[in-house]
Amino acid sequence: AQSVTQLGSHVSVSEGALVLLRCNYSSSVPPYLFWYVQYPNQGLQLLLKYTTGATLVKGINGFEAEFKKSETSFHLTKPSAHMSDAAEYFCAVGWEYKLSFGAGTTVTVRA
Amino acid sequence: KAGVTQTPRYLIKTRGQQVTLSCSPISGHRSVSWYQQTPGQGLQFLFEYFSETQRNKGNFPGRFSGRQFSNSRSEMNVSTLELGDSALYLCASSLPGAGTEAFFGQGTRLTVV
Numbered sequence: 001a002q003s004v005t006q007l008g009s010h011v012s013v014s015e016g017a018l019v020l021l022r023c024n025y026s027s028s029v030p031p032y033l034f035w036y037v038q039y040p041n042q043g044l045q046l047l048l049k050y051t052t053g054a055t056l057v058k059g060i061n062g063f064e065a066e067f068k069k070s071e072t073s074f075h076l077t078k079p080s081a082h083m084s085d086a087a088e089y090f091c092a093v094g095w096e097y098k099l100s101f102g103a104g105t106t107v108t109v110r111a
Numbered sequence: 112k113a114g115v116t117q118t119p120r121y122l123i124k125t126r127g128q129q130v131t132l133s134c135s136p137i138s139g140h141r142s143v144s145w146y147q148q149t150p151g152q153g154l155q156f157l158f159e160y161f162s163e164t165q166r167n168k169g170n171f172p173g174r175f176s177g178r179q180f181s182n183s184r185s186e187m188n189v190s191t192l193e194l195g196d197s198a199l200y201l202c203a204s205s206l207p208g209a210g211t212e213a214f215f216g217q218g219t220r221l222t223v224v
Contacts, residue, residue, distance in 0.1 A: 034212065034213075043216050046214070049212050052210075090154065096166075097144070097167045098144060098156040098169070099203075101146075104153060
């Protein structure tokens, strides 16, 4: 079975600081990996996805993620946090017509 | 291009009742999947449909069912509602093929009292 683990249920950063959200996956085959963001009372919005090819994936709103097969990781970063980045972030692995999500990481941004 | 539309946005039901939720996918998307989101269990996969066929189903009781119509619109039904069914139900649509991204609707917030 495919699964993901997100390290840290809550991250607090200062505005302008680096955002780093950790995700590790378990997969017996090459995975399809995704990061989604959810704002309060909203659905999920895709930030970026990894399928095959380049290991550094760029997404929307300045986010990027690096796929490291040796570490089975797909960590999400953003060099400089903005107040609008406050939300919940989910890592997911796609397999057999479904997504398996991590537990989510809530990001708060301090002014 | 219109996004995934879920109706209604909010529902309040009484224990024992049944409920039907609706999802209209993005035009051209033939795969529709459903997820339940709760504070305790997080995001859990319910089922996925493609061309009116269920291709995968999550670990939920038989009270949860779904279907897809020829125009790709989908409905899910929950019968004999329990308090624990209170959740945000999210629908997502995607193009066929492995690794394609899922686009989510805003969800239906179901409260069972």
